[in-house]
Amino acid sequence: MRIIDVHGHISAPLALYAYQAQLIASKGFHGKGRPACSAEEVLTASDAHRELLGKLGIDTQFISPRPFAMMHSQKPDKIVHWYTEHVNDMIHQQVSAYPDTFVGVAGLPQSAGVSPANVVAELERCVTELGFVGCVINPDPGEGDYATPPLGDEWWYPLYQKMVDLDVPALIHSAACSNPRESYSNHFITEESIAILSLVESRVFTDFPGLRLIVAHGGGSIPYQIGRWRAQRLQKKGEPFEESLRRLYFDTVLYSPDALELLLKVVGPDRCLFATEAPGIGSGYDPQVGRNLDDLKPVIEAVDWLTNGQRDAIFHDNAQAVFPRWTR
Amino acid sequence: MRIIDVHGHISAPLALYAYQAQLIASKGFHGKGRPACSAEEVLTASDAHRELLGKLGIDTQFISPRPFAMMHSQKPDKIVHWYTEHVNDMIHQQVSAYPDTFVGVAGLPQSAGVSPANVVAELERCVTELGFVGCVINPDPGEGDYATPPLGDEWWYPLYQKMVDLDVPALIHSAACSNPRESYSNHFITEESIAILSLVESRVFTDFPGLRLIVAHGGGSIPYQIGRWRAQRLQKKGEPFEESLRRLYFDTVLYSPDALELLLKVVGPDRCLFATEAPGIGSGYDPQVGRNLDDLKPVIEAVDWLTNGQRDAIFHDNAQAVFPRWTR
Amino acid sequence: MRIIDVHGHISAPLALYAYQAQLIASKGFHGKGRPACSAEEVLTASDAHRELLGKLGIDTQFISPRPFAMMHSQKPDKIVHWYTEHVNDMIHQQVSAYPDTFVGVAGLPQSAGVSPANVVAELERCVTELGFVGCVINPDPGEGDYATPPLGDEWWYPLYQKMVDLDVPALIHSAACSNPRESYSNHFITEESIAILSLVESRVFTDFPGLRLIVAHGGGSIPYQIGRWRAQRLQKKGEPFEESLRRLYFDTVLYSPDALELLLKVVGPDRCLFATEAPGIGSGYDPQVGRNLDDLKPVIEAVDWLTNGQRDAIFHDNAQAVFPRWTR
Amino acid sequence: MRIIDVHGHISAPLALYAYQAQLIASKGFHGKGRPACSAEEVLTASDAHRELLGKLGIDTQFISPRPFAMMHSQKPDKIVHWYTEHVNDMIHQQVSAYPDTFVGVAGLPQSAGVSPANVVAELERCVTELGFVGCVINPDPGEGDYATPPLGDEWWYPLYQKMVDLDVPALIHSAACSNPRESYSNHFITEESIAILSLVESRVFTDFPGLRLIVAHGGGSIPYQIGRWRAQRLQKKGEPFEESLRRLYFDTVLYSPDALELLLKVVGPDRCLFATEAPGIGSGYDPQVGRNLDDLKPVIEAVDWLTNGQRDAIFHDNAQAVFPRWTR
């Protein structure tokens, strides 16, 4: 059985980010243009990436744009669209060249203050033309302002509807953060927590029974603070919180064996999808255990209470179920 | 050995909150005034509270004002001062009446946009006149705006200096939240995480070696997401993150045995202080285990890898060390 | 003939305001909930109130929520609705228990920046289900911002239409004030003056001939400054200002005999409704005259130029005419 | 005995206002410049004014710039200074030409957000060089924003100090109003009320025993609403409100005999200064009484309970006492 990592990001050539810097500096004055790199450079930019996946025992990784660079709060919004289209195209180039290793997941040109209806065209292009199997939703396109309704709000329904129509799931993963009190990295955790709490109190899964959402980084703080939320539900006498929580999926991007085991217990192996986000923040050598922090395959294999079927589900089968377009 | 709960909040008579509502509605036009209740009503308001502590096997609880009601972002700031003084006085009344059961921890009249230098007088009053042994710091007196520097910033030094001078620790615990995307309850978790990340990157403990800070609710998301922060430190080649983390203390207000065990592993029993925040959100009956969610004493007793000395530290000795004024 | 006081406010148990404080602190996170008091406590909270009315010779008082506590500028607006519904329900409880003494006047869940169309449902509930006979309009739900159109603007027409449909009048009475230059108490006077000046220049009474509006506290500053406004009208050669003014009604809540007599002269006894707002700010003993400031019945009786018919109108008949549902 | 009117405003040539319009349009780009009129035109502009005073039986009027045109919220603040200097100079021209009829009262170049310390130079110039005897204070130089501390605040002390040093009083009189809910005309009344309430609660008269302040237009709403403020003071058990109120002076610019009589009763004839603000809003013929609304001399003469000494005080002696520089 193949080992599937559902949460990876493209290793792009520097030219992509130089292009982005120019868009931001010029506010789009030079037109859409294109990153200054050859098709070959796009592919060689993934060499170390693919090599690392091999070392980690990952057969296939689902790759999307690198989130903290999505620039969703930059204006004018056309530069967000241009950047997103180019990075999705680069993903497509790498996927086309290495179809066993990479599968495409679309970045969306979300823009602060603009309805999600504005991103469905790019999602449709990525899925129907480029063969992508899912997308990434940034629950906070304002990147640290308070202006965007949370994910349980009907404001997001145009996007959910298109996802259901195309039968693709989304990874919930925020981007940059302009709030000076919080790094983008911790903002990921904050927004994942907010996303979960909003969704479990909402009508979203009633209104879109076919919607599938994966919360990145093991669900922010929620599995750890689950007692707090179970308590609140007990007071409200509603459905147990842990049941509501299981309407969502979670990835395993937690570089701590204890935390990963906690996640598996709280939400169940059938709601967890193997993922490493490698190469990324976790790609450092951990002297405590003598391997990389993002070398998570042995970590999961070492959870002794998992059955073989549960391990297969985490490594492969859950991904197949959540991303049905992948197997087509 | 007595069981000490370091994180509790006063059960106050309704008159306190009616008084608060009147302050907010009148913006302080009626002057300071006082809550409309007798000294006896202040005491009887704690009857059920003390009874619950008995059921939970808690001998002594450190009580402070209920955080979400601290109104730190209300203006004019004089009404924050008035409210805080009255609630600290009520705590003093209950502590004086039930000295075995209750120990006072001061609320601070923090005010959005006002320097912490403005709260040291009330802290001093509570410690030197009322015999309180610690205080609660709200790291976000703006209650959901972005205007307050994080706890690692020198902006907070006047308060830290006074705490060191008085030899009292603080419980880090945020208050209300006006950001419509986040409840005050999740804001606690968010702010605890931000507080930790700011403090461990700061010079605070170098500049105030004697400062002692306890992060409420098991440290927000940090123990669960520790892999992420260890990874970042490995990249920066600094002190291991887990060592930095151990400059702080943590309470055990996590209503989940698995989460509590994770906390103990990550930060070590010598940095954990038993606490339940009872009566509070966790005071509901959990049908899964057949007792209250905040009945945490048996949970800790059931952690089989703890030594007796470690259990004593959690239940009692750590509190004694962190709150040296308590034993005086 | 019974003495009718058309401007009183409920004496509610402290639990109501404790409930309000909790709504503000939690931003509604705990759901609607309810004030922590028994039905009996709701009734006994009015004991001193009813006793005072007896002393003042008032047979029946129309009671509404206490205005400065209406919290119309608090967000989210759902907490305004919840609070308003509960306080209207408490009024209903007291009216039901003491039908000779109390008559219900509805508070409206007005919310800063939200159309008055949003309050007609609660008005309808109060009138048709609870038997209330009028309502209170806060002309400044922003509580000291500048965002609300004045009462002469068509923005208010959905509320006026419902009032006409239900055949109920409104008392114009503002609430809190966040402008630090002005107390809520003087803001009442300011807003009453602005309300009158906007209405007399508008098409409101042309568009709603059946609309009846009572301006609280003797009409703010207008009767005293009438020369100024007569002068302006003379310049514009329109209808004499004093005639326009007489499209409105006024209450007698002026704790000064001279001022009260001025009001009667300026607007005429047929436009004045007896009222004391007792118990309230005026419930203090005035050593100058040897009785309470709000003991206004003898003051009116002492106005020697009033006929008996005019006194009857002030004390009773005008109220009957303005609140036709009362007598049904 | 001469009849003195302490509240009048210059009748200036159109060129002054054309100059002002040009300053506002150009934001001062053309430099200070000067109004396009001759010295003679400045004088003839007062012809009808002086004639009217004669008809009203006024011997001498104290004239200041027309308040609603003081443009205190216009930026840059240099244009406010330029305009104020020119209008004060024009007053000086008229006073020099008609020294029996006119006495100069200085407009101040107050500017939104700028300390009153910035106006003392112009006040000093007007008093020491031009022979003016008082000044006008706009308590709201932001003209309808909320940014200026009220008159009881120490923010105003640099101006009060200079007034005491120069031994000149001030007339409190606001200017324009950009709040769309309120006309400048009613804003006068609002601000006079706010001014009084702030001053009587402040330490101003303790800190400046020699300070003399006259509240325009009969004191806004305060004499009419005095019961309300007496009640509040009774609750606070402080000095009776009516005593505090008598630290201020009041003019008689109330175009209503009943209101004027109320004022005299409430504050006492010794605190009232005769004034008409003629020519002004009140200069219309009132068919009810067959004379101008601002023909107030007979109104005061008709108050039968005034002694001759009191009438002399109102018409002349109080002005002499409050404006000691006038008689020098």
Add this chain to the structure above:
Amino acid sequence: MRIIDVHGHISAPLALYAYQAQLIASKGFHGKGRPACSAEEVLTASDAHRELLGKLGIDTQFISPRPFAMMHSQKPDKIVHWYTEHVNDMIHQQVSAYPDTFVGVAGLPQSAGVSPANVVAELERCVTELGFVGCVINPDPGEGDYATPPLGDEWWYPLYQKMVDLDVPALIHSAACSNPRESYSNHFITEESIAILSLVESRVFTDFPGLRLIVAHGGGSIPYQIGRWRAQRLQKKGEPFEESLRRLYFDTVLYSPDALELLLKVVGPDRCLFATEAPGIGSGYDPQVGRNLDDLKPVIEAVDWLTNGQRDAIFHDNAQAVFPRWTR
């Protein structure tokens, strides 16, 4: 052949600007009213103006309101309408009295933040009732804010449509400027440059082939910086910039012979309309050349490479073509 100056502004009596100052100070409280001047004063206000035109050899001048005084950012917008209507009426009075000398060009009551649809009624009145032949567009009614879309945006289409329907051109000429870094005078130049660059990149002339726009003051900076914009177009491989530029017209209000000759070369004599803006900023005596700076007729006559036909076009024929209603 008559010499036609297409860019002049009314010399109005001071009463107009005194009226404007009063509107601004009162925010329109006194109603529309009218400038305090007689019909004769309106006419004599133009005496020096007509004399100057004679000296400059100008037979006919098209006059509009003086732009920097248009007050487009003042609120409430009704005062902008009132002022504009009066100044257009005064132009009509002067045109009617001196039909050989003056031709009317309408000011528009543009208002910050209000759609241009709001000005078409006044444009229609001026053209159909008063016989005006064109209008002035302020591309920045916010007068120095950033809120107005540039002239290439569809936001302006309601106005363009009415201009085409009425067959009248517009002079592009901004008004005041509240940005403290820039005088209104340089803001003219800035806004003319922005206007050109927006229009040449837009679809405006495709969507309105009959639209005719004249850019004031020789086109801002564009003819001088043309190399920069030609370069940009060469990079984009679009229509040469100089061709796009020739979709616009330009006036000759450049008080420098070298600059004027540069303009003629860059845009061609067939796109230039003779204009002096006299009397105005250029009406000073230039000691270098021994005549007024705005004495531009001899300057153009001295350009030796112009043919007689080109000179006729500049002085007369282009105006006839651009303002077809003029000859009707």
Add this chain to the structure above:
Amino acid sequence: MRIIDVHGHISAPLALYAYQAQLIASKGFHGKGRPACSAEEVLTASDAHRELLGKLGIDTQFISPRPFAMMHSQKPDKIVHWYTEHVNDMIHQQVSAYPDTFVGVAGLPQSAGVSPANVVAELERCVTELGFVGCVINPDPGEGDYATPPLGDEWWYPLYQKMVDLDVPALIHSAACSNPRESYSNHFITEESIAILSLVESRVFTDFPGLRLIVAHGGGSIPYQIGRWRAQRLQKKGEPFEESLRRLYFDTVLYSPDALELLLKVVGPDRCLFATEAPGIGSGYDPQVGRNLDDLKPVIEAVDWLTNGQRDAIFHDNAQAVFPRWTR
């Protein structure tokens, strides 16, 4: 004699801008770090640049960071400092490798809302340690807001003082522009015009007689609109505007022979410094003249009225005089 181009910008490797994009996305969370390129890549990035200079007959070019990418309005300001330091270091690397071709001109880490005192350290480092001979001043570090005082304001004096102390001049050249009505490219022109108008009205050259400032792109609009500004000065009867203007220097970056000749006439050859900004926006082939737009050496050689000495001054001697450190 060598041909000196005083206005060029570094041709940097893509890694510099990829680094910049990462700083913006991460808000500096990853620390200063460094661009991902080798020393050799820094040098080869200038290959085409040096080749182009050879073709254009330029012997030596003064190079600074590319202005529109200076990111002065990005926050936190530490990322502006980091970026500026790296790009100055890259300039130093290229200058060290090609000392005949390149001379260093420092970019400054200006930051929106931060005093220029904050940039003098980096200027000193560049001049004393890296051997740079001048710097670039962005007159609008807010990049399109209105918050920065213009260059004539004392706010800029700390920087001017340091420039005089170090004996280095500055090129005035703005950066990006967030005002959606204006591209960064036209914002250059706007800001150059504002800079000139502010400086010529200021005391800067009186207070700093040794200060030398070069206005980029031929002085914005000012030489073309000089008649307008001469007129204004004639009205004010001050020093002739053309004399004031000659306190500044100007570069020849105008890709139009006619415009360039106008510049030479208006300000004089002794105030002009040869410059092309090549490679840049002008590096396109102009089919009209059969060479690049930025091939300006033959353009200046073709100005027939220039003496040889004037040509030498433009091409070389003026640069030597303005940049005295260059020849050291």
